Amino acid sequence: MSLFNTKYDVIVVGGGHAGSEAAAASANLGAHTLLITMNLQNIAQMSCNPAMGGIAKGQIVREIDALGGYSAIVTDKTAIQFKMLNKSKGPAMWSPRAQSDRMEFAACWRTMLEQTENLDFYQDSVNGLVFEGNKITGVKTALGLTISAKTVIVTAGTFLNGQIHIGEKTFGGGRAGEGSSTGITEDLVQMGFESGRMKTGTPPRVDSRSLDYSKMTEQPGDQNPEKFSYLHTTTALKKQRSCYLTYTNPKVHELLREGFERSPMFNGRIQSTGPRYCPSVEDKINRFSEKERHQIFVEPEGWETVEIYVNGFSTSLPEDIQDKAIRAIDGFENVKFLRYGYAIEYDYFPPTQLKHNLETKLVSNLFFAGQINGTTGYEEAAAQGLMAGINAALKTQNKEAFILKRNEVYIGVLIDDLITKGTEEPYRMFTSRAEYRTLLRQDNADIRLTKKSFDIGLARQERLDRVSTKIKKTESFIDFLKNLSVTKEEINPILEEKNLAVITQSMKVYKIASRPQLKFKDLEDIDSIQQYIQNNNIDSEIIEQVEIHLKYSGYIKKEKSNADKLNRLENVPIPATFNYEKVKSLSYEAREKLSKIQPTSISQASRISGVSPSDISVLLVYMGR
Template structure:
């Protein structure tokens, strides 16, 4: 029987990054997913990036992650955020073609020779000596030195649409029941909720009543692909008529009934929460975001709800420009189990079971980007642990990855955690445009890159470990802003100079 170095359970953004990062360091990697067709699927919003989130993606690109490359390949609309403010909070956001995104990830996973993919469900996790035994639905056993659990919203989850409750992790996808196995390791288990808005038919919208939002022509993560980046998005608003309708239907929502009692994301509330908490506001913005080049669906960002399907149809038809709209996919709320991340080391393995790693929404985070960076850290550390190398402990002062993980393991997650630039004391130094200088040496030391292709002054140059320091010495002096910020943000410049490139 094969003893794997790392087994990853779950094929979301955390699972994919964990799988690919660990495959760069060792072999005998296995990814187990309940449905291989859905690897890399965008469960909710078809977008990557945003305030704080784009910093994570840029750092992942420098360290050798894949999400930035896939985003550049599949983007259909891009936006520069906070452009009129300081450089430290400049952010970027992409609209993504769902099909292109998923297919690109599948291609990368399928061509990797040291990754084994398996479509299966794990029903039990057992620890035996220094190994982990995974028992599937057919009572077959997989043995691994380390496992990474990236189950997302699929652990003991339920979906609520009005008064209807379904035992799904995503609509029409079955949930996992691993909580009993993990309770034996004495983990604290609680519940969180999230939701997704309806998708409507692109052909039944009155675009004359909507505000057009044009794309900013920019390359997000430095890689140029030959696709048009010119798909338009649109903006509309709710109104008092809609607000009064939803107030009358409060009693039919899953939260009011009691089917869902957990806390949802603060920065992505349902439309019921907005109307209840901001009762004096007459309107809320709704962004109409296309789901792809050839997709018939429009994603209604800002209209997450748990109303019944009948009430969802009435609600949408009361919005300006959507009077004759037709729902293709309806909205729902989902409640799921998560584990208190304070039980983890900064390397993301459990303190009293150090060969089990957790990543993604199972740690109480929300968003693709937060999940991806956790998966990347877990993948590196699980693979390095399996071949007896020292583990990477992300630092708060040199990356937003370190900020996110330090926040989780020290403060826990009482609500779905989301990264922001305001959460870092070093945010003037942690910018998107100096990620190369902060993290390239670390990527070489971790073993996730051997050669880096970088666009500089309209030319592509290759950075290897041998010419790394010469490149930095020349370009830090040329780029005075980066050089100045390194000095200003450090009270003790000698400390930064000594440890900036230290693993």
């Protein structure tokens, strides 16, 4: 089948994390999909650190998996270390994180995509978009091809008019060793889109053989590592590779300051906004001048390679400054560079120009996902790609859009924040952004989302069966514990060992287990509980669900009640044709913001900066409430 006479259902522009998830989702929903990328060797490349997950990001990866995406499966197959972060805190804060083998990660992604039906590939650069009125109909490539499509998803990452900065040097590029992409921004601006510039950066890569690890602190993985995917995927973690921790010091800071006048960040050549929560090392010592040291995480890039990612030392300073300063860090005295750190500026499009399904408001059938929307991070990009891929495919099938709410999923928080509030700096997900984070835990993403994904045709029967079994076993075990009484002879020795108040008469296990100082494993030796676990094949995943319920059911119930209140406002729609200018009792700022963002519900309107509670009251009156 020739590219010249094929009209695809979905064309995905860009093969990064957003593009890969988008292509997989649309193809798995039955849409004939074409993935166009500048280099097929770099599909889903980990351009920055070789890790997936982390605080809030790990929750997103679990959600992608529950919805039928590939990121978690690939991470499990290529992991070299796994950690569950924040285990000392409540379960809303537990966040899985894995180091991956960077080369294996990209190779595994490509293999999975090549095994996906309905998905074609083409290596070329897209340098133009084809429109008919306010509707997109295809793309133009650098080789001069025009390829037709019903829908197009742009996931261009940092490649749109990308500029790389190292000290005084500036050159075009979307990533080290790769050219930038031109033409798309210009076509979109001509159609009336607003664009902006953002910045991100990456640390040097160095040779592990030149480092002295005896001067660093070893950071091993978990003793009993978990996985990301809820499926029975294979994991590479029969062994693990350690990371290491060291620190900058006043000497390092002094050497870095010597290069500030030559830094593109400080001499005015970079004027765009960088990520607040992942700043460059020069930005850190400038903003936090009172600090004498900053953490440096020494992260291996794979099982066999000597390449090391110097996490915490992101920089665009000149090469000679990078070289001198890094050698003053303990363990780096004889370091050999494989690649210097650099900053990159690129175009993005303020995401208030999108609908909740990630389709643009100005042009129908055109979707944006990833860094083009002002986000940073593999996980945020992959989540948007998945949702854009789903919605593009559904659009070609004349089906209703698939939209997830803030109280259902971190992905819903991410997209709603972007669409409703916009962003003027690279957006990164945090647990604090989610109002209902006790509900949106990493352990229950499958319970929250698998049925929704199955209903639209993405999640397979295997996933639904697995989560159905999990729910049934969890509920049955909780009921068992609610009805099980233990004698003081059975439980008091356990309580005494924990220095807890003993009981004087038989009591329900459910009540005793709610004590915060007790862990469920403390109760597993009670004969009746042990027998139930063995007879019903209860695994650690079920036990974790039960323990969270025992300890946090009050908090969970309260958050569900609050979420229900939000849903009542979500169910008050605002017509797309509503004219805010006619509502003179709205504040001027509210009329301006509401007219620009065009919220679809009262709840969304209430989250727009500049829209006050009194403005919402006015709107409720107009909506007949």
